[in-house]
Amino acid sequence: MKDKQFTPWYFKPEIAKVYESFYEGKYKEADIQEKNLLKFLLDQIDGVSEILEVGCGTGHFTRWLGSLGYKIVGVDISPVMLGVAKELWDKGKFINARAEFLPFKDKSFDVVLYVACLEYMPDLVKVFKEAERVARRGIVMGLMNRWSLPTIRRIIQVKLGKNPYYYNARFYSLPMIKKELKRALDGKSYEFLDWRCAVFPKIFGIKKLLKFPLGGSFLGFGVKFK
Ligand SMILES: C[S@@+](CC[C@H](N)C(=O)[O-])C[C@H]1O[C@@H](n2cnc3c(N)ncnc32)[C@H](O)[C@@H]1O
Numbered sequence: 001m002k003d004k005q006f007t008p009w010y011f012k013p014e015i016a017k018v019y020e021s022f023y024e025g026k027y028k029e030a031d032i033q034e035k036n037l038l039k040f041l042l043d044q045i046d047g048v049s050e051i052l053e054v055g056c057g058t059g060h061f062t063r064w065l066g067s068l069g070y071k072i073v074g075v076d077i078s079p080v081m082l083g084v085a086k087e088l089w090d091k092g093k094f095i096n097a098r099a100e101f102l103p104f105k106d107k108s109f110d111v112v113l114y115v116a117c118l119e120y121m122p123d124l125v126k127v128f129k130e131a132e133r134v135a136r137r138g139i140v141m142g143l144m145n146r147w148s149l150p151t152i153r154r155i156i157q158v159k160l161g162k163n164p165y166y167y168n169a170r171f172y173s174l175p176m177i178k179k180e181l182k183r184a185l186d187g188k189s190y191e192f193l194d195w196r197c198a199v200f201p202k203i204f205g206i207k208k209l210l211k212f213p214l215g216g217s218f219l220g221f222g223v224k225f226k
């Protein structure tokens with residue numbers, strides 16, 4: 001964070017209102033690939049029916065998972081992002097809470113899911129410990145891959161004071177996120193999911209999920225509990 005007055009973009013109503021439009025424009029193709037990757041990860045965990053999506057924002061992925069038949073609850077720290085989520089899906093269940101303190105009993109959901117939000121959470125060990133408390137079967141995540149050009153560009157822009165969307169963001173590579181998970185789940189019995197990257201630069205014409213950690217701007221990973 002650059003100054004004391006800094007308000008993250010997700011608390012700003014004018015940004016929350018237009019957030020979903022990115023999925024219809026600039027990120028339309030990325031959205032398809034990201035959903036394929038999230039489904040690939042969820043399918044590695046047996047018996048998933050109830051999902052808690054933490055950092056659900058405007059409910060983009062919450063609605064999609066609901067349409068696939070999962071029982072889903074969305075949680076987000078931002079009332080304005082959740083306001084849009086409720087407008088777009090009035091039957092959806094959305095709760096204003098923080099990833100670090102989830103207002104649910106132990107083992108309430110099969111899986112806790114995060115999409116493009118862990119970047120904004122300063123203490124991932126705390127976040128993952130809380131996920132392990134409320135999840136019965138595993139944790140699934142999609143992240144902005146640190147080892148990709150869009151992320152490197154964002155890191156440079158922030159250093160130059162140019163991209164306020166990412167002032168309070170931290171970007172993870174696969175080894176970095178593994179390390180956080182290992183610390184959080186120390187002493188627990190789990191195994192890592194088979195990871196993939198998606199959304200490679202258009203110039204390569206790759207639309208598939210690849211087990212290649214460089215270049216794809218979306219990294220999918222997770223754990224299943226034993
Ligand atoms: C880039 S948006 C992603 C929204 C949604 N997952 C998507 O992919 O469209 C990041 C979201 O994380 C939420 N967020 C940030 N810190 C959080 C925290 N500590 N607990 C819960 N949500 C948080 C923000 O409010 C924002 O809605």
